[in-house]
Amino acid sequence: xxxxxxxxxxxxxxxxxxxxxxxxxxxxxxxxxxxxxxxxxxxxxxxxxxxxxxxxxxxxxxxxxxxxxxxxxxxxxxxxxxxxxxxxxxxxxxxxxxxxxxxxxxxxxxxxxxxxxxxxxxxxxxxxxxxxxxxxxxxxxxxxxxxxxxxxxxxxxxxxxxxxxxxxxxxxxxxxxxxxxxxxxxxxxxxxxxxxxxxxxxx
Amino acid sequence: xxxxxxxxxxxxxxxxxxxxxxxxxxxxxxxxxxxxxxxxxxxxxxxxxxxxxxxxxxxxxxxxxxxxxxxxxxxxxxxxxxxxxxxxxxxxxxxxxxxxxxxxxxxxxxxxxxxxxxxxxxxxxxxxxxxxxxxxxxxxxxxxxxxxxxxxxxxxxxxxxxxxxxxxxxxxxxxxxxxxxxxxxxxxxxxxxxxxxxxxxxxxxxxxxxxxxxxxxxxxxxxxxxxxxxxxxxxxxxxxxxxxxxxxxxxxxxxxxxxxxxxxxxxxxxxxxxxxxxxxxxxxxxxxxxxxxxxx
Numbered sequence: 001x002x003x004x005x006x007x008x009x010x011x012x013x014x015x016x017x018x019x020x021x022x023x024x025x026x027x028x029x030x031x032x033x034x035x036x037x038x039x040x041x042x043x044x045x046x047x048x049x050x051x052x053x054x055x056x057x058x059x060x061x062x063x064x065x066x067x068x069x070x071x072x073x074x075x076x077x078x079x080x081x082x083x084x085x086x087x088x089x090x091x092x093x094x095x096x097x098x099x100x101x102x103x104x105x106x107x108x109x110x111x112x113x114x115x116x117x118x119x120x121x122x123x124x125x126x127x128x129x130x131x132x133x134x135x136x137x138x139x140x141x142x143x144x145x146x147x148x149x150x151x152x153x154x155x156x157x158x159x160x161x162x163x164x165x166x167x168x169x170x171x172x173x174x175x176x177x178x179x180x181x182x183x184x185x186x187x188x189x190x191x192x193x194x195x196x197x198x199x200x201x202x203x
Numbered sequence: 204x205x206x207x208x209x210x211x212x213x214x215x216x217x218x219x220x221x222x223x224x225x226x227x228x229x230x231x232x233x234x235x236x237x238x239x240x241x242x243x244x245x246x247x248x249x250x251x252x253x254x255x256x257x258x259x260x261x262x263x264x265x266x267x268x269x270x271x272x273x274x275x276x277x278x279x280x281x282x283x284x285x286x287x288x289x290x291x292x293x294x295x296x297x298x299x300x301x302x303x304x305x306x307x308x309x310x311x312x313x314x315x316x317x318x319x320x321x322x323x324x325x326x327x328x329x330x331x332x333x334x335x336x337x338x339x340x341x342x343x344x345x346x347x348x349x350x351x352x353x354x355x356x357x358x359x360x361x362x363x364x365x366x367x368x369x370x371x372x373x374x375x376x377x378x379x380x381x382x383x384x385x386x387x388x389x390x391x392x393x394x395x396x397x398x399x400x401x402x403x404x405x406x407x408x409x410x411x412x413x414x415x416x417x418x419x420x421x422x423x424x425x426x427x428x429x430x431x432x433x434x435x436x437x438x439x440x441x442x443x444x445x446x447x448x449x450x451x452x453x454x455x456x457x458x459x460x461x462x463x464x465x466x467x468x469x470x471x472x473x474x475x476x477x478x479x480x481x482x483x484x485x486x487x488x489x490x491x492x493x494x495x496x497x498x499x
Contacts, residue, residue, distance in 0.1 A: 068268050068307045080305060081268040086351055086384040109351065110384035110443060131248065132351070132386045132442060133475035134255035135268040154318030155308055156269075169251070171444070182383065185445055189379040192437045197372050200433070 002029075010166055014059030015104040017124045023172050025179040029128075030168035031105070035061045037160045039085055041153050043093035046100060054149035054159055057101035064090060064108030066156025068135075069145065077145040079162070081135035084109035087127065095119035111173045111182025121178035128170040129182075141167040206285040207292050209487045214296035214343065217481045217497065218273065219304040221345060222265040225256060226493040228414040229390075229476045232451040236388055236441075245446030252441065252474065267475045270306040271347035273297050273328040276411060280338030284485060289341070290330060297321070297328045309350070331404075339485040344411045346478040352389070355381035358403045358468035363460065367426070370395075371433055374469045378434055378450075383443030386473035388451045390414060391434065394468040395457035402466035409454035410472045411480075413493075418455050427453045441474065451476070 001012045002019050011019055013033030023029065036055055038046070046053045067082035087108030090097070094106065094116040106116075106127040120126060130138065141164050149159040173181045204212075225233075237249040259266040275293055279286055300306055301322045310324040311317065322328065329348075355377050361369050374391060382389055394405025417424040430453040440446020451474065460466065472478070479493040491497040 066268060066307065068265060068270070068305055070305055081265045081307075083268050085269070086354065088384055109386075129442070131251045131255075133267045133473060134251050135266060136258040136262060136264045137251065137255045138268070139264065140258070154311075154320070157318070169247075182443070185439075185443065186379065186383065188445070189383075189437050189439055193375045193379050196433050196436050197375065200371065 005166070008166065008168075013061060015061070016059065020104055020124050020126055020176050023126055023175060025172050025175045025181040027172045028169045029172070030166040031061060031107075031170065032165050032167070033061075033163070035063050035107070035162045035164050035167065037063045037065045037067065037158075037162070039064050039066055039157060040089055041157045042150065042159055043090050043097050045150065045153075047093060047096050053101045055161060057103040059102070059104055061105040061107060062097075062101070062103045063130075063162075064106070067139075067160060069155060069160065077148070079139045079142040079145055082138040082142060083135035084130040084132055086110055087112050091115055098123055098125055107170060111180060114180075117174050117178045117180045117183075120174045120176055124176045126172055126176055127174040128172045130168070130170055138167070141165055206487055207288045210285060210289065210292035210483070211295045211299060213483070213487070213489050214293060214345075214481065215299040215303065217345060217479070217491065218296060218300035218306065220494060220497050221477050221479045222270050222304050222306060222347060223259045223263060224494060224496055225266065225475065225477065226479050227495055228493065229451065230256070232414045233388070233474060236448050236451065240447050242440060242446045244444055245440045248441040248444065265304060265306065266477070267349065268307060269349040269351060270304070270309070271349040271477070272309050273322060274346045274348050275328055276331045276333070276344040276408070278333045278335060278342040278344070280340050280485075281334050281336045282339040282485070283341045285341070285487065293328060293330060293343075294323050297323055341483040343481050343483075344478065345481065346411065349473060349475075352385040352471045352473040355385050356403075356406070356468070356470045358394075358399050358406070358466065360399055361465045361467060363463065363465045365465065367465075369465070370426070370467055371430060373467055374430060375434060375437065377469055378439065379437060382449070382471065383439055385471050386475060387439050387443055388441055388448055388474050390451045390472035390476050391430070391453040392470040392472065393430070393453065393455040394470070395455065395460070396466045397459060397461040397464055398466050399468070401458055402468035403470070405456040405458060406468040406470040409456040410470055410476070411478060412454045412456070414452040414454070416454065418457070420457070423455050423457055427455050
């Protein structure tokens, strides 16, 4: 479901294909609802093991993140700091991860590559970037940690089940048509780099 | 209190502080870049970054969830009374800060693939030593080496005939290929030396220097300035989304080369560059010149 709250575009989970199609590369939005964290080891383990991802991700959100979590005396968890990790490290695993889990939104840092962009187009999925290095703001949007899966992977690599409210701003970097915002940007930067270097050669 | 316990407490307190408050030179550089920024989206990213800095200090929480692997460069006067206890004290300080700050446990024992849980392990925390004759003070450079900005680090040995002209394209390619994910605006440390590890070490030492500082050699200082301008021209902006700059600064640390080699390394620091220096006198009174808010 998408609604506008205080001029913010807010999407509530579970996410539908219609929600996904309405978001275009470069758009900014916020998320409310369920988010599950998973990075390097989680992707590998999900693909390797028959049981796959330990929670239902259909219509859901995977967040490339490894938080700092403090366990309280009563056994519940407190979110101390959370922000995105480099999504590109998951590039080789992401298409199969999407197919196996039915995830609809991937949140991380920076962009992803052609393999993920193609999978996004084929399966109506988006990737978006969360503000990096802004982990206190990130933690403030986490209202509750409702559980943890695969804790044996260690704090940064475990799957944390988060309840979030207006988590963002998130920038769509790959949309469901396969448009890749960071790839375009990278092309721009490379062109300026080449220009800058050829100028200094002619000096 | 034993001298060991004094160092443990002071360094643990300092690790806690630098995970939550950026050093003065980094805040100054970010303030300058924000004032010079013309891109509207980039300005809103800077707003988020500054808001995060305020909240981290106010709530006493680490600025970034990746509190890195702790790296120390110890510059110890030969006559410092605690010289024999420093190594063990630093390790204990890391364990204490990991619990109390808290820091994220980031040490994975290689091949065993097990997170040690307390930020120590084989070779961790990293400790590099300099013993200074004729001195009785102790300076400890502390750096929280995050994964995002450690990832683009690169080193290569060139042939001297290729000249110092190799440095700009080598660094610039890394910025456009890998820099977007390393949390720009970046702090760029360039190391020059005779072999791969001297260049790499120099590039890390370059990140320990103040952003506003210049190399003592005027030719190298001019190259620092030139590289900064060139990289800023690429304009990857904060978060790599585009903007008026790419870097907070470029520092070069250089040592001799062999007639047959020119080793070049580039290390990167993220915008959230968490490093500082804590200085002790022989009685273990301490202060930090990089973090004026650090209380005794």
